[in-house]
Amino acid sequence: MNRALSLEGIRSDVATAMREAAGRLWGAPLDRVVLERPPALAMGDLASPVAFDLAKALRKAPRAIAGDLATTITLPDGVREARVEGGGYLNFFLDRGRLVESMLAEEPAPPERAGKIVVEHTNINPNKAAHIGHLRNAALGDVLARTLTFLGHRVEVQNYLDDTGVQVADVVAGLQHGNGVRSADDVRRAAKGGPLPDGASHPRGLAYLCWDVYADIAKLYEENEEARNWRTEVLHAIEAGDNETARIAEVLAEAIVSAHLATMGRLGIAYDLLPRESDILRKHFWSRAFELLKRSGAVVFEEEGKHSGCWVLRLSESTEFAGMEEPDKILVRSNGTITYTAKDIAYQLWKFGLLGADFDYEPFRPDWNSGAVREEEIAREVREHPLWRTAHSGGVSNHPEFGRATTVINVIDVRQSYLQKVVREGLRVLGFPDEAGKSVHFSYEMVALTPQAARELAEKFEEEYRLSPEDEKKPFVEMSGRKGLGVKIDDLVELLLERSRREIAARREGADAAAEEDARAIAVGALRYFLLKFGRNKLIAFDFDEALNFEGDTGPYLQYSLVRADNIFRKLEERGLAAAGATEPLPREGWDDDLWALTLDAAAIPEVAERAVDSLELSTIARHAFGLAQAFNHFYHRQPIVNEKDPVVRARRLAVAKIFRRAMSRLLGLLGIPEPGRM
């Protein structure tokens, strides 16, 4: 009985064997053993350039060194041959039949890992519809959570809601002063699809309506000085509580959160917990954090200077902030109110279980019918996923344990790097250097619009904004809720759905429920892949043609490769060939490069996932999936299965098709890309 092989196992065995051989030959330990993949399969499966590093110390030619190693090394299980290639590479050839056999067997469960990772993502202000910049955040966070889970980590996904902030206050002010809103019931009616008191409504629901309300009020603030006081009045009312304005804010925020959750839900993005800023205030988390900070001496009251009357976090002594003109960060303003950073420090302490206080919790079921989305569009796994939120009072006693993380990963765009650094520093000065080290800022670049895309937006959705002359000259412009400039997620999904429905209609007769389901899978796959294929430090200059493309390096290309494999299995089933040869042992030989390339790519998935998470570069998963799909399509055209007469040849090809099917399914699962039935 052969031991099950894995690529990681072989890799580490080869490294060990090389160290051992080098020790025997020269008594010199290898400091590090790099094993890369050679540019062509003919050169082998693993390549080590170690001989180049040793050449100087040993005063020998790299090829001679590699040759010595090749003849000395004891080949581990699964490795067939070691050979010198190129200018002195030591390359290893694996036992193809053995690895295929292992890959065909059931996958072992990932090892369970200690601790819990909290992933915080999405965090959209609940005051208007979400745009695709928000979706890049959510997609990255979601894939990170899925990949960590695949690797055996315990993961908790949190979506923080700033339900009492400036942005919500602005829309409340806009609704009250511009739309005749007087009561929370006015907002409730609009949330159910009705009009506002002034008759305003939007076919896509309240969140869309508020998109315009927010842009209008922002404009009004610029023109009308008096109007700017409305924000402060609303904020005070929210803070005081127990008044109609506060209730309007609460109903509004909750309705828009539902819309956001529905938008994310149709894209397969789910959460475990919605912590609410209002509950951080209610629970006086900041007072506790403030006490800790004061006691540590790192937060001091400024008696004079430009920060006179403020409590500031002293950062001037920290090396990380060296060279800054004014490194100290204000946590409590001279008027006694606290900054966002202060709240974030308290919240971060809670995530690690360091605050000595906890929220109350209650299950939360959003209204999935948000106006832009219907409930049946929500992915089932999202609808069935238990969702909790922090409770204003009471809560339920038997809730899961939240927080108490060993690692916290905050998915926030690169512009907030400085704030994230301050929060980390806050933990450090409080005497929690370990937790500071395990507070990870997963930063990424924003999604912007080309001026061309901005013009198309106006055409496609009949919106009225115009770019300023200086914006017109820029290579791209930032999306901005305040300017009302941005591609709303649900609008883009709608365009993608239209496109995928058209494509499907051209390929099959009659539109049924299954066709609609497939159209949705393709639209979601295209959108998610589009946002995931770029490196995280790459600014995405949004382009409609590119986002709506279904050919080449796209989500549908991946899905199509999977559907093709399924078509083969279905056809075999129909012809009664599925079982033929299934029980017989596979041949050890005859695994050509097409077959082998697919097997190797499939076997590399755990390593790819590990690397993606270590570097927070999730695009590598997308790229690997694309490479795998390419390899399969290549194989598909060259090596027919159903029509192959030779049962042994067919068995080999079928085995590899099965390995591919499972591997692609796994990768799509990590990327959150649904699997269509037919395409």
Added chain:
RNA sequence: GCGCCCGUAGCUCAGUCCGGAUAGAGCGUCAGCCUCCGGAGCUGAAGGUCCCGCGUUCGAAUCGCGGCGGGCGCACCA
């Protein structure tokens, strides 16, 4: 001013962490491929001062230094 990110084919991007084999892919262009598991596919061609300079090295797209161009930060906003 200081800090971070980006600069690779006409366009959009991989490759840079950890230097190594002919610098890859998609789109676009051009030329092919359906009696065959459905062409959202496949095959091929053309297309490159890897932003510039200097340095380190047997070897640099990759490392270091200095520039240039673009973006983003450095609030009693979030």
